[in-house]
Amino acid sequence: MxxxxxxxxxxxxxxxxxxxxxxxxxxxxxxxxxxxxxxxxxxxxxxxxxxxxxxxxxxxxxxxxxxYSRMGAGIINIRSLYSMPADMRRIRNSREISRAQAERFTDYYRAPATVTIFTTVLSGTRAEAGQKRTNPTTDVIATDGNYMKYNMLELSSGRSLSAADVEGGRFYCVIGDNVARTLFEAQEDPVGQTVHISGRSYIIIGVAAPVGNNAGGSMDGSILVPYTNALANLATSTPDFTIGILPDPSVSSEAAATEAEMTFRAVRRLAPFDDADFRITRSEAVIExxxxxxxxxxxxxxxxxxxxxxxxxxxxxxxxxxxxxxxxxxxxxxxxxxxxxxxxxxxxxxxxxxxxxxxxxxxxxxxxxxxxxxxxxxxxxxxxxxxxxxxxxxxxxxxxxxxxxxxxxxxxxxxxxxxxxxx
Incomplete structure (x- = not known):
């Protein structure tokens, strides 16, 4: 003590x-x-x-x-070199990825995977519904039925684009969350209503769930339209498609990327000694x-x-x-x-x-x-x-x-x- x-x-x-x-x-x-x-x-x-x-x-x-974690670890993209600096465009056959080439790739690619093709046909445009319209920041993406699965996007209502919508060139669209909030009241269901894009009328078949900003831009401020319809009615320039590949879990990203390169070289008709006139990126490489x-x-x-x-x-x-x-x-x-x-x-x-x-x-x-x-x-x-x-x-x-x-x-x-x- x-x-x-x-x-x-x-x-x-x-x-x-x-x-x-x-x-x-x-x-x-x-x-x-x-x-x-x-x-x-x-x-x-x-x-x-x-x-x-x-x-x-x-x-x-x-x-x-x-x-990138939302997109998935094995995401693969194929893009053209068209937007690269001038010295890169000197590569033989350096040009856009056309609709025909993108479609041929989806037909020829054999690795188990979800394959989508897409291109932005309108960037920074307005969409209108009734008396309301969005700011001129809306992107219209021409794509197919696999786009949402490839980007791991979910729906808050309605459905996504289907193969039938693409084949029929239908005037259907899926709108992002911000577009829906801007054009419609909270208690309104946008599905089944009409939205006007660049003077054309499209029926809304689905509303994407909010995702926020991501590495490639946000779906919230975008509108998805069947690429067959978009190229015929909305495109203002020669389209340059991106090919997206989401390999199945049974296939490694490296193997899927190798298969993608070989397939697309064949689509572009490149000889074995030709330099690739496109670029393939894997999400793992981007993260690194x-x-x-x-x-x-x-x-x-x-x-x-x-x-x-x-x-x-x-x-x-x-x-x-x-x-x-x-x-x-x-x-x-x-x-x-x-x-x-x-x-x-x-x-x-x-x-x-x-x-x-x-x-x-x-x-x-x-x-x-x-x-x-x-x-x-x-x-x-x-x-x-x-x-x-x-x-x-x-x-x-x-x-x-x-x-x-x-x-x-x-x-x-x-x-x-x-x-x-x-x-």
Whole structure:
């Protein structure tokens, strides 16, 4: 019992001394507001750049990975090189993927898979129903009955396009969630109603469930039309089809991609020695490339933040050294009254840490705000980067301790008699 009672006052005394050190440190920071504010601003700038960039990177990374996970790990796309730079278009037979080629591919492809063909015939157009119309941001996609399965899209009402709709070139369409919300009241069922696109009337047979933004754009603001009908009634230029392949689980993505390349080379009538005039992308490869890009951006953000914080650390150390010199008589007075050297040292360290953490907290708040604003502009999701917040706090603590150690040590080593003589 005696040991416990003797330990309790000792702990209380330590807490009291710590509280006094914090109070004195805060008063010292407030007494030099201009100098402290400049240092806090530099630290905040470094942390803002660090947390801001990393927040935006995390947000885009999460959004893109979520989109590709919804699409499926084995998704394969075949696209033309027509939209590539001029030097790429010099490749023999570099041209659009025509309807005939896309259809031949679906007939010839033998690997177990869901195959769809699609192309955007109208981009940034309006759709009208009654007195209402969408903003000029609606995309009209010419496709077949497999498009929704390939993209793992679901319906909130109605049905998707069928092979019969495509073969008959019917004036049917499936609209996205945003289109439905814009053109119809909440209690209205759009299925069976008519929507007007570029002067043509289409009967709505289905409404896609909301999906949000994804890596290839959102279905929410799109309209699906049978490609046979769209090419005859809506297309304003030569179509350039994309071929989408969703392999069955029994087939590896690599094997499906190899089969796709061989099949499409035959469709394009390329000789064995000819370079491919099309490109095949697998979602796994895209994700790997995204991961590599995100890692590069993360490293760049950390380097920028560390460089800025290094400058802030040097500035903070200089400010603390100036503070020690200006408060020499105060240090001497405190020592003469019995203040221990370690308490003097603790006070100056505390001042340095407070400045560092204040700048860090401001920088974290600004970084999260700016990072999520950038993410919102790029239509990515909102994130709170807990890992980077902890890293920022740790870095600011390190900056405070490292910058304050030398000034604190110098203050603690001062001779009280010499301090009292200092003018």
């Amino acid at each position: 005696k040991r416990r009672t003797s330990a309790t006052p000792r702990r209380n005394r330590r807490l009291t001394l710590a509280a006094e050190n914090i109070d004195m440190a805060l008063r010292a920071v407030r007494s030099n507001r201009l100098r402290s504010s400049l240092t806090i601003a530099i630290i905040a700038l470094g942390i803002t750049s660090l947390v801001g960039i990393l927040t935006a990177v995390d947000s885009m990374d999460a959004t893109l990975k979520d989109a 490339e995204l991961n590599s890009t995100m890692r590069t951006l993360t490293i760049a953000a950390i380097v920028i933040g560390l460089v800025t914080l290094t400058g802030a650390a040097v500035g903070l150390m200089n400010i603390m050294l100036v503070s020690v010199r200006e408060r020499t008589r105060e240090i001497g007075t405190r020592k003469a009254l019995g203040a221990a050297s370690k308490r003097i040292k603790a006070q100056f360290l505390m001042e340095s840490v407070i400045i560092g953490q204040t700048g860090g907290l401001i920088g974290i708040a600004a970084g999260i705000l700016i990072g999520n604003i950038i993410a919102a502009v790029m239509q990515a999701s909102f994130v709170i980067p807990w890992l980077w917040m902890l890293l920022a706090i740790a870095l600011c603590m390190a900056v405070g301790i490292l910058s304050g150690y030398l000034p604190a040590k110098r203050a603690a080593a001062l001779d009280p008699i010499e301090c009292l003589r200092y003018e």
